[in-house]
Amino acid sequence: MNANRPTSNRPVYLKLRDQIAAAIIDGAYPEGAMLPSVRALAAEQGANPLTVAKAYQQFQNDGLVEVQRGVGMYVVRGAAERLRAAEREAFLREEWPEIRDRMIRLGLDPADLAVIS
Template identity: 45%
Template sequence: MSFHWNDKEPIYLQLKDMVRNMILAGELTEGESLPSVRQVAMDYKLNPLTVSKSWQLLVDEGLVEKRRGLGMFVQTGAKAQLKTAEQAVFLDEVWPNILQKVEHLNLNTQELIQSLEHLGRKQ
């Protein structure tokens, strides 16, 4: 596993977001254990406290649960919870910016649909 950290955000937040994305993508499933703090620290050459901080944020968000003596596990319903939250962010924050850009560029619905169809054919 390789990951490139950016300098714009603390690593513990980037790691938390990486795990959130893995849950959303189904790479980590409900009930599945997260790698240990030590393992992640070794794999990514991070301070274990950085990893612990990320894991604690995931617990605080209700996405992960601690099982004493067993480790951290993805909570039941975590993917649905994340999906709902991400949809709200998209509709409230991202989509209005996209609409504004569409208006500024004077794009019409037909042009946008054709663009989507073209992108779909590329994949």
Template identity: 50%
Template sequence: MADWNNQSPIYLQLADRLSQNLLDGQPPEGAAMPSVRVLAAEFALNPLTVNRALQAMVDAGLLESRRGLGMFVLPQASERLRASERERFLQTEWPQLVAKLERLGISAADLTWPKESA
């Protein structure tokens, strides 16, 4: 069961979680999303909430609805999502992170970047 917060509507939180899955390639571009019933059961949510989340993803250009078949991941959805997430990070989260590092007296030299696995 998922943990939901009061910061934003649950359907938007679900859309964000499903979008994160898309960034990880699940499901891959061109593939079908799990059904509303499957997602509702997985996240213990009302199917109407799941429908709203999927519609938000359609509106964002990540999914398309195929009548009678379900929702499918659009080509280049990951690329579009990555670009918008990168922009949001650089505009919103990065300035907050830099301010916190400055408050704590942490410099770039104090930070280590994780080594890439081979």
């Protein structure tokens, strides 16, 4: 009873992007480390190499990842914090207001749910 917010039915390249961003922020891909190759990640995720490349694309555009052609892509120094800051800012500006309004309408209080595991 609710055809919903694109949570799971989101384009693959965006899901990959989020997943990679999380890995960078959490340090799963440490700064200076090499990211999985497009082919490797594609195989692991059951996706197409080009789709993975598309996911990686934005990170290079944003200068969070450095490409050494013929070698691989590396996480830039300070990428984690820079990425977190950018995502936080975007979240607060674009997502949170709507989420909060929605919760209020549904009779929910963010403070109460904070403790829920």
